[in-house]
Amino acid sequence: xxxxxxxxxxxxxxxxxxxxxxxxxxxxxxxxxxxxxxxxxxxxxxxxxxxxxxxxxxxxxxxxxxxxxxxxxxxxxxxxxxxxxxxxxxxxxxxxxxxxxxxxxxxxxxxxxxxxxxxxxxxxxxxxxxxxxxxxxxxxxxxxxxxxxxxxxxxxxxxxxxxxxxxxxxxxxxxxxxxxxxxxxxxxxxxxxxxxxxxxxxxxxx
Ligand code: T5A
Numbered sequence: 414x415x416x417x418x419x420x421x422x423x424x425x426x427x428x429x430x431x432x433x434x435x436x437x438x439x440x441x442x443x444x445x446x447x448x449x450x451x452x453x454x455x456x457x458x459x460x461x462x463x464x465x466x467x468x469x470x471x472x473x474x475x476x477x478x479x480x481x482x483x484x485x486x487x488x489x490x491x492x493x494x495x496x497x498x499x500x501x502x503x504x505x506x507x508x509x510x511x512x513x514x515x516x517x518x519x520x521x522x523x524x525x526x527x528x529x530x531x532x533x534x535x536x537x538x539x540x541x542x543x544x545x546x547x548x549x550x551x552x553x554x555x556x557x558x559x560x561x562x563x564x565x566x567x568x569x570x571x572x573x574x575x576x577x578x579x580x581x582x583x584x585x586x587x588x589x590x591x592x593x594x595x596x597x598x599x600x601x602x603x604x605x606x607x608x609x610x611x612x613x614x615x616x617x618x619x
Contacts (some may be wrong), residue, residue, distance in 0.1 A: 414612065414619060415495060415536065417506040420544035421576050422565045423551035423558070424595045426504050426614065429544065432468070432603040433610060434502055445494040448504035449482065453489045456482040464562040472518035476525070479510055484532035491536065506538060508582050509546070516578030517571060540613050542606055543583050544595035548572035551595075 416433075419427040422532075434446045450460040459482050463475070483506075488570055494501045507529045515522045555565055583590035591609050593602055 414489065414500045414540075414614065414617060415503065415506075415538045416500065416613075417503045417508070417538040417541045418509045418544065419505060419512070419579060420595060421540055421546065421548055421551045421572050421579070423554035424544035424546045425554075425599065426544055428599050429602055430502055430504055430601070431547070435608055436603075437500060443497070443499040445490065445499045445501045447486070447490055447501065449480060449486060449506055449509065451482070452486040452491075452503070454490075455481075455485050464564060466561075466566065468563065468564050470563070472514060472520050475518065476510070476514045476520055476528070479514065480528045480532050483507075483510075483529075485619070487533055487536060491533065495536070500614075503538075506541075507533060508541060508579070511582055512575050512578040515568075516581075517575050527558055538589060539617070540610070541583075541586075541590050543579055543590055543592045544602070544610070545576070545580065545592050546595035548576055552613055 418430055420426055430446060434444050437444050450463060451457045459478060461545070463470070463478050463482075491501055491503070510525050510529060511522060514520045515525050530561060552565070552569065555561060580592075583592050591606075593605055595602065597605075
């Protein structure tokens with residue numbers, strides 16, 4: 414079972430993943446918590462370069478680095494965990510590439526689809542939770558909590574575009590996406606997600 418979390422910067426993914434993983438672990442589930450970009454030693458090293466401020470990274474090399482990290486992540490972490498029967502919870506996955514490099518950087522969606530299929534070996538999330546917040550709210554939270562990285566420093570219109578892209582992706586695949594109002598209090602969001610995930614696990618007989 415692969416559960417992914419998506420949303421714009423500061424939408425609350427990290428917060429909600431921690432709460433969900435805690436809840437599922439307490440129920441005795443085997444949980445692998447991971448993230449993209451990153452999730453492996455190789456991926457985390459590349460992540461710090463990719464998000465570092467000051468580089469002028471062109472769209473295509475940016476896409477290819479994300480894909481290289483994903484290929485490593487699939488082979489080293491996600492595939493073995495799924496084969497072991499664990500529940501994998503991943504902070505961002507394939508949809509982030511459609512949203513940021515596709516709709517944000519204007520790379521052809523067909524190219525992204527082909528590369529995603531190749532590097533994931535066809536693995537698709539069973540459930541994708543989209544935390545939907547306005548770009549203003551997300552960036553305000555980020556600015557209050559940490560230093561902004563290279564992508565976060567894009568102007569507000571870029572982040573608004575990403576929000577719209579995620580909403581479009583969710584509309585196109587309503588069976589997989591579960592959209593939650595990320596402006597609610599963290600505890601309220603957790604209750605909504607918890608109920609959804611418990612129902613999905615039940616529907617898979619897990
Ligand atoms: N990227 C990634 C691509 O361009 N293409 C790709 O294919 C992939 C995989 C890094 C960047 O990589 C790009 C997208 C990104 O620009 P990231 O590490 O996921 O991706 O970066 P962020 O989205 O910035 O992740 P963050 O961890 O920084 O934000 P979160 O996880 O969404 O938010 P979180 O939980 O850390 O919360 C941020 C702050 O808000 C507070 C928290 O306490 C924290 O201070 N908060 C709330 N406050 C009020 N109400 C709530 N409900 C709150 N929930 C959290």
